[in-house]
Amino acid sequence: MRHGKYRFLVGALIVPLALYGVFVLSPYLQAFQLSFTNWNGVDSAPEFTGFDNYVKLLDDPLFLAGLRHNGLMLLVVPLAVIVVALALAAATKGTRVYRVVYFFPQLLSVAIIAVLWQFVYTPNSGLLNGALSAVGLDSWRRSWLAEPDLALWCVMAVMIWSAVGFYVVLFSAAMESVPADIMEAAAIDGAGSVTVFRRITLPLIWESVQVGWIYLGIAALDGFALVQIMTVGPGGPDNSTEVMGLGLYRAAFTFGKFGYASAMGVAIFFATLTIAALLLRVTRRERVELA
Amino acid sequence: MNLTRRTALAGVAAVAASTGLAACATAGGDDGDKVKQGDTSAENPLGVSAEAALEVVIFKGGYGDQYAIDAGTSLKQKFPKVAVDHKGIQGVGEVLQPRFVADSPPDVVDNSGAGRLDLATLVSAGKLTDLTSLLDAPSLDDPGKKVRDTLMPGVIEDGTFDGKPLVLNYSSVLWGVWYSKSLFAKHGWTFPKTWDEMLTLNDEIKKAGLHPWTWQGKYPEYLNDPLVSLAAKAGGFDLVKSIDNLQPGAWQSPAMLAAAEAIYQLAVRGHIMPGSEGLSHTEAQNAWCKGQVAFIPCGSWLEGEQQAVTPAGFDMVMGTVPALTGSDKLPNGAVMAASSESFIVPAKAKNVPGGLEFLRHLFSQKVARGFAETAKALPVVAGATDGLNLSSGLGSVAEAVKAAGPNVFSYKFRTWYAPLSKALDDATGELATKRINPQQWAGRVQKAADAVAKDSSIVKHQR
Numbered sequence: 001m002r003h004g005k006y007r008f009l010v011g012a013l014i015v016p017l018a019l020y021g022v023f024v025l026s027p028y029l030q031a032f033q034l035s036f037t038n039w040n041g042v043d044s045a046p047e048f049t050g051f052d053n054y055v056k057l058l059d060d061p062l063f064l065a066g067l068r069h070n071g072l073m074l075l076v077v078p079l080a081v082i083v084v085a086l087a088l089a090a091a092t093k094g095t096r097v098y099r100v101v102y103f104f105p106q107l108l109s110v111a112i113i114a115v116l117w118q119f120v121y122t123p124n125s126g127l128l129n130g131a132l133s134a135v136g137l138d139s140w141r142r143s144w145l146a147e148p149d150l151a152l153w154c155v156m157a158v159m160i161w162s163a164v165g166f167y168v169v170l171f172s173a174a175m176e177s178v179p180a181d182i183m184e185a186a187a188i189d190g191a192g193s194v195t196v197f198r199r200i201t202l203p204l205i206w207e208s209v210q211v212g213w214i215y216l217g218i219a220a221l222d223g224f225a226l227v228q229i230m231t232v233g234p235g236g237p238d239n240s241t242e243v244m245g246l247g248l249y250r251a252a253f254t255f256g257k258f259g260y261a262s263a264m265g266v267a268i269f270f271a272t273l274t275i276a277a278l279l280l281r282v283t284r285r286e287r288v289e290l291a
Numbered sequence: 292m293n294l295t296r297r298t299a300l301a302g303v304a305a306v307a308a309s310t311g312l313a314a315c316a317t318a319g320g321d322d323g324d325k326v327k328q329g330d331t332s333a334e335n336p337l338g339v340s341a342e343a344a345l346e347v348v349i350f351k352g353g354y355g356d357q358y359a360i361d362a363g364t365s366l367k368q369k370f371p372k373v374a375v376d377h378k379g380i381q382g383v384g385e386v387l388q389p390r391f392v393a394d395s396p397p398d399v400v401d402n403s404g405a406g407r408l409d410l411a412t413l414v415s416a417g418k419l420t421d422l423t424s425l426l427d428a429p430s431l432d433d434p435g436k437k438v439r440d441t442l443m444p445g446v447i448e449d450g451t452f453d454g455k456p457l458v459l460n461y462s463s464v465l466w467g468v469w470y471s472k473s474l475f476a477k478h479g480w481t482f483p484k485t486w487d488e489m490l491t492l493n494d495e496i497k498k499a500g501l502h503p504w505t506w507q508g509k510y511p512e513y514l515n516d517p518l519v520s521l522a523a524k525a526g527g528f529d530l531v532k533s534i535d536n537l538q539p540g541a542w543q544s545p546a547m548l549a550a551a552e553a554i555y556q557l558a559v560r561g562h563i564m565p566g567s568e569g570l571s572h573t574e575a576q577n578a579w580c581k582g583q584v585a586f587i588p589c590g591s592w593l594e595g596e597q598q599a600v601t602p603a604g605f606d607m608v609m610g611t612v613p614a615l616t617g618s619d620k621l622p623n624g625a626v627m628a629a630s631s632e633s634f635i636v637p638a639k640a641k642n643v644p645g646g647l648e649f650l651r652h653l654f655s656q657k658v659a660r661g662f663a664e665t666a667k668a669l670p671v672v673a674g675a676t677d678g679l680n681l682s683s684g685l686g687s688v689a690e691a692v693k694a695a696g697p698n699v700f701s702y703k704f705r706t707w708y709a710p711l712s713k714a715l716d717d718a719t720g721e722l723a724t725k726r727i728n729p730q731q732w733a734g735r736v737q738k739a740a741d742a743v744a745k746d747s748s749i750v751k752h753q754r
Contacts, residue, residue, distance in 0.1 A: 038748060041388060042391040042392060042412055122566075123565070123569040124565075143508075143565075143566050146566075146568040233716065236717060254409070255710055
């Protein structure tokens with residue numbers, strides 16, 4: 001009987017595992033291997049170049065710009081999304097309509113979001129400049145995505161806009177599982193709503209927040225699709241929105257340096273892994289046990 | 292094409308077998324299943340085997356692929372037993388990259404479109420057949436004329452890498468400054484002959500309540516084209532060569548600096564429609580088609596691209612970039628032209644003679660005329676559009692070719708050194724928004740050119 005169960009398990013898993021191995025694991029491993037070569041994408045016998053690609057990464061101004069911008073996104077995006085999502089989740093407790101509305105961006109693919117926001121930001125007929133003019137703020141009109149000081153912030157605003165909805169729903173669900181009697185007891189003891197949120201709600205939903213940090217941290221190291229579709233250049237103006245993913249794509253498909261691009265991929269892989277591990281550690285708190 | 296599961300499996304097996312062979316082959320040992328060149332004759336100058344199959348992969352983009360189907364039909368009329376396997380696809384690079392790696396590529400490839408393979412990479416990896424024998428073969432239409440003598444000036448050079456013709460482009464692209472003939476007639480404006488006249492006319496256009504210029508700000512390379520054209524006119528072919536050969540200081544030469552200054556003046560004098568730097572190519576081109584703007588820089592594909600939104604009676608025409616100074620080295624009609632739709636015969640193709648013969652048919656008058664009609668673009672076969680009733684834009688492009696005569700120039704660095712083009716695009720975007728001045732612009736681009744020159748991992752070319 002037991003024997004039959006294992007046979008069934010193996011039979012059921014072999015196909016997905018094989019697919020996973022062929023289409024996920026082996027490309028990863030090959031990327032590691034290629035990152036030590038000068039493969040140009042079409043050559044059948046690339047040369048082994050040791051750590052050359054990695055050494056070059058360290059003084060490639062484009063890659064370093066990407067690293068800087070992803071770093072800034074890592075500082076801004078997760079924090080902003082979590083703060084906004086927590087505020088919205090707390091404010092809309094019990095009114096489901098808003099949650100559905102906030103969730104809408106989640107249903108759109110990144111490409112569509114990027115194209116839509118490009119229309120919002122476009123200088124002469126865009127929604128944003130139009131709205132500013134409509135309320136008499138003509139002097140605030142800008143070529144949003146074409147100004148080096150603003151472009152990255154415009155991209156981050158879109159990242160935040162598109163991510164908030166999901167976390168509102170996540171945090172709302174977590175908040176609903178906080179027992180009402182604890183809240184009532186706190187209210188009777190004279191705690192204001194801010195104190196209740198800080199001292200009771202937040203600690204009790206911390207695990208969800210922690211998950212949010214990690215997901216958002218990983219997302220902040222990407223940003224490729226938005227930058228590629230929305231920005232000037234792309235990655236501009238003057239590399240002010242360059243991200244590591246875009247640099248990788250360009251190195252491989254425009255410059256024909258697949259070995260070098262693989263080295264970038266490996267670097268991003270380790271950066272992501274490190275960030276995830278760090279975030280797990282930093283956000284660790286004592287777990288609150290509900291009796 | 293008759294693709295059954297059995298033939299597909301056979302194909303897979305063949306690919307697998309040839310990869311296996313390639314993997315274990317020592318030098319030159321893997322040509323076993325190649326079609327040998329047959330006897331050549333006046334009728335069959337390339338020695339095509341009358342029965343070997345021919346696989347043709349064409350980029351099916353803006354120009355469609357009817358012209359390549361026509362070429363296949365033309366070839367079959369001569370060699371009825373040759374099975375032509377025509378595939379019109381997008382994403383040429385994704386489909387063919389693994390086949391180039393495995394050394395089992397098709398016999399003819401139109402390596403074009405956004406997802407094409409990087410030509411410089413294919414060249415440096417030695418993946419392409421030398422096309423000299425095709426160029427020296429008699430043309431299909433006139434046996435007394437070699438194929439090389441039926442093409443427009445510059446076409447062979449465009450596909451020549453270090454003295455070897457490896458690529459033949461099919462569509463001729465010219466770059467200039469576009470305007471609406473009817474709009475200009477209404478205001479009594481004439482297209483300027485020199486850059487000074489351009490600036491004067493721009494002031495007049497501004498007074499009439501129009502924006503003189505816009506550009507496709509999201510993709511700064513569109514504004515590079517008039518800039519480097521101005522420089523080439525002032526500095527002549529020597530300047531073009533010195534730029535392509537990465538000569539020290541070439542980007543800071545007087546002609547190049549003056550050209551940057553000319554474009555910079557558009558920004559300084561407020562001749563560029565505000566916000567242009569944030570517009571995509573469609574947004575900028577549509578603003579121009581709506582008559583809000585007088586000039587836009589673009590290549591000769593503009594008419595086809597704008598077909599759906601161009602109002603009736605707009606009559607767009609392409610003017611050649613005006614002269615930069617009174618003492619330009621090239622005469623006034625000189626124009627930047629290049630060719631696109633890059634046809635190659637892979638070095639490891641099974642049927643190289645067949646691939647070359649296909650190109651001989653492709654570059655014939657009949658197929659080229661069909662291309663002008665179906666693709667609404669100028670084929671590189673000289674005289675192919677004679678007597679055709681061309682639209683206003685395409686007509687102006689054909690005229691520009693005639694007016695230029697031998698004074699056609701093109702830069703190679705875009706194909707040769709992608710990192711340099713990227714640096715140039717970034718710098719020009721900054722120049723057009725006045726965030727840097729011409730000196731800074733030249734300094735930045737020169738630095739990028741020097742970096743490419745120093746980088747030993749980038750294969751260098753000379754012209």
